[in-house]
Amino acid sequence: MKFTWFNLMPWPHLPDDFREKNRSVWVDIDQKLFDPVKSNAVYNTYLDLLEYADGLGFDGVGCNEHHQNGYGLMPSPNLIAAALTRRTKDAAIVVLGNSIALYNPPVRVAEEFAMLDCMSGGRLVAGFPVGTSMDTNFCYGQIPSLTREKYAEAHDLIMRAWHEREPFAFNGRYNKLRHVNIWPRPIQAPNPPIHIPGGGSVETYDFCIDNTYSYSYLSFTGYIRAKALLDGYWRRVEERGAPDKSPYRAGFAQTICVADTDEEAQRLYEEHVLYFYNRCLHVYPGFADAPGYRTIKTIQSGALSQYAPNFSFATLTWKDLVEGGHVIAGSPETVRQRMEDLITGLHVGNIFCLMHVGNMPAEKCMYSTKLFAEKVMPKLRNMFPEYKDDSRFWCHPIGSRAKPGSLPDARELAAAGGR
């Protein structure tokens, strides 16, 4: 199993009446609610927490890309990842990912991911999302019905940039480049492992299967509701004639809160979980899906039923969220049992553990993270022994990695000067 400690980096200071006074946490969120001075502490705490997770033995630390969003303070995940290369030691740096249709030209992604891989000594796991409609269309202005074509071209360009060893010309529809020749290139050859976040687009299943990429379902609705979607994915893996059904072909994001007892979990975490589901997911429905962003096939598949007009996270209570599996919370034993259900039920080998939730303060987050790392994770380690050697979907760091802070000390410097 691969456990990645993931932080969405929510803004923790949304007011109590946020829902009532604002139409959306995303796209046109009120500028006045962001306080740059306070953000200095917020960013540093979030980076500290990611580093803390590395120290506790999580397999990966993760970040992602969102724009104009009150629950995701990472318009540039690569900046966060770059900061993480310095003070984390062993964890994979999982950038999930860069919305490649948004970069102009997309060789920028090939270059920055290469830099991250080189700086981290081959610890990069690269993600290529299409991006939500909020990010891609409404914030970054991409034409909805052309977004996927542009994404596909960006993908081809990035892969060629990584794979080819001679300068080449790329005559795309959206990118015309006479001399593609990225410098540096990634340590991991021919390319870092690739995870594709998807939200139920059937085309994305095939894309992952055909390219041996891991399909990641990143939802906030939990593992019980995810069953139908991932069952569809595994059916497709079979239909498409993939050579195996390795659980590492799939990943899943799950909100997890651990305490000594189930009661303590509610007492400690309820307000932060409700902050997330009430305020952070308050998205104006007009921004959810620009017409043309989803393919007709996907709409017809009915995978979007969660967008039914009467569905709202805001009406859900702690009890609903825990029983419905949106959140896995409780004692280490409760969490272990439910995680086991998740892992076997969805048949997933990559878990993105959302352990910082809403406006959770650092000490609670550390407490929950430590309990998970020490009392839950070890018991889930060997869930898929038959696939334990499947390394296709994870990074391959070099053996001897450079250490930060290894400049010569003052004496050596003086000696060098004296020569």
Add this chain to the structure above:
Amino acid sequence: MELKTIAAPRVPVRYYEGGSGTPLVFLHGAGGIMPNDPFLAALAKKYHVYAPLLPGYGDSEECPEIRDMLDFTLHSWDVVDALGLKNPVLAGHSMGGMIAAEMAAIAPHDISRLALICPAGLWLDDHPIPDLFSTLPFEFPQLLFHNVEQGTALLTAGMAVDDPEWLKGFLVTNARQLGMAGRILFPIPDRGLAGRLYRIKAKTVLIWGDGDRLIVPAYAHAFRKGIAGSELVVIPEAGHMVTMEKTEQVVQAIARLG
């Protein structure tokens, strides 16, 4: 009106045809054409009307190769040619007006009569056009009609948002139609027409509802400035769907082209 199909070079095109007299090509707006569209019926009393659907509209085939403004413009000329028409009256509403203006600008000697009914295509920073693509169904009547109550009744007839199957059909139609429209309207309905308006040589009438809240009448004046000799007809007590709210007056305004 009869719904027919004609082979255009890139894709088969569905079009409504009816009436007799001077040929008139009508290009629809982002909302498409309603079955039994009263405006087309009124036009058909005076003209031989051809109203092609853009690919993806109604039951017509999609065309992924039509991506940008030039593609839309040339495709629309292809349709006129396929219909065997020479110098028809060219009329367009909203997005259709934008395409019609582009057609007249790119081939100024092939069109001598142009009717632009509250066309899209320009952008004025002082009058930002509302974002059609994040507008929810229940918000449309407010944007589109002078008489919001009647507009609501028109737009919501037959809606059943609580029925998942109906909703799926609605989302598919939206994805097909507005997905296509988005290629020239999203996120800002400006593809450089302002710089090409000077090429238009056709006698041009601009027709605007004085209560248009989607493309406000300030745009009428911008078009009038851009197209030499154009005439502006402002219709009182009408919104963006002036073709539905003041059908006869729009037909009369088009008739000024002779």
